[in-house]
Amino acid sequence: MRIVCLVTNDLSHDQRMDRICSSLQAAGHAVTLVGRWLPESPPLPEKTYRQHRVRCRYNVGKRFYGEINWRLWRTVRNWDYDVICAVDLDSLLAGTLLHRPGTKLVYDAHEWFSETPEVAPRPLIRGTWRGLGRALVPRTDARYTVGPELAKMLETDYGVAFDTVRNVPRRGQYLNKENTGGVILYQGMLNPGRGLEVAIGAMQFLPDHALWIVGSGPERARLEELAAGMGIVDRVRFVGFQPPEKLPEFTLQAWLGINLLRADSQSYYYSLANKSLDYIQAHLPSIQMDYPEYRALHDRYQCFSLLPELSAPALAAQIRALAENPEAYRQLQTNCRLAAEELCWEREEAKLLAIYAGLTVD
Structure with a gap:
């Protein structure tokens, strides 16, 4: 399948998306990760999957969220793809707009967006994000998040089931521990x-x-x-x-x-x-x-x-x-x-691949 993953952050430090995209690409899918370019963004290293950055005029606040979703939609709308994966609630509007007949929409929730410290204390902003989530998340074809307890809370909030794919490193990533005292x-x-x-x-x-x-x-x-x-x-x-x-x-x-x-x-x-x-x-x-x-x-x-x-x-x-x-x-x-x-990616990877294998693309 041709899979496009949408994020609103700089691609250079997103380890979870690197693991997910690398695993999907290795399983035979054609994967493109689309994210944001910032003035301080370092050059992107070579990966097995494609990477694409979009530039925004605004980088914070309501204007940013509106602009990034518009730019994600505008960038991807003419591409050929089978699956759109929207990562977190701040890219789900673009994902929903890109969800055309014959394609599937997947939601990858790294966090409970409306309950984060930046959003939860602001009733109007929180209500907007909660309303958006409750309107759009049930329209997705598959959903997963980072832990079983969070999956339960998201299921209660949105009324649809969530799978769990923990964000764990591969075995052997850390070797020769020096254990510096203090x-x-x-x-x-x-x-x-x-x-x-x-x-x-x-x-x-x-x-x-x-x-x-x-x-x-x-x-x-x-x-x-x-x-x-x-x-x-x-x-x-x-x-x-x-x-x-x-x-x-x-x-x-x-x-x-x-x-x-x-x-x-x-x-x-x-x-x-x-x-x-x-x-x-x-x-x-x-x-x-x-x-x-x-x-x-x-x-x-x-x-x-x-x-x-x-x-x-x-x-x-x-x-x-x-x-x-x-x-x-x-x-x-x-x-x-x-x-x-x-607790290693070799085990979690199988769960991820099973989710995408369960998608039936027309």
């Missing part, structure tokens, strides 16, 4: 609700540790000011954006990973973040919030240290407890190693 790692976007101000605050109580923040986003300047105000800039390193192939260099040097999310975002509460699974595949012990997806994985594999309260003193106390108990730390490493055998 380095606490966050990798991902620097967006609101990620708990990074808590992580920086915890460093005041952890003089023997350093925090590496690998990623970029709108919160960076505020977080840098926060670290400077606390007088801990020498122990909080802002690495900035790194392409996916460079991330293991930092992950393999860390002693502990963190994934801290605010519970007031339902999208975050029911999330299963990429980084939590990356840490497992790297055999890196990590602190995760005690939310449903992370609790379910921990109950099965005993692979996380779960944090019940998102506060700097609570986080610092949990980190100190691991530092003072090497045996408990080593047990987490062992459990991550065992979990990594099952």
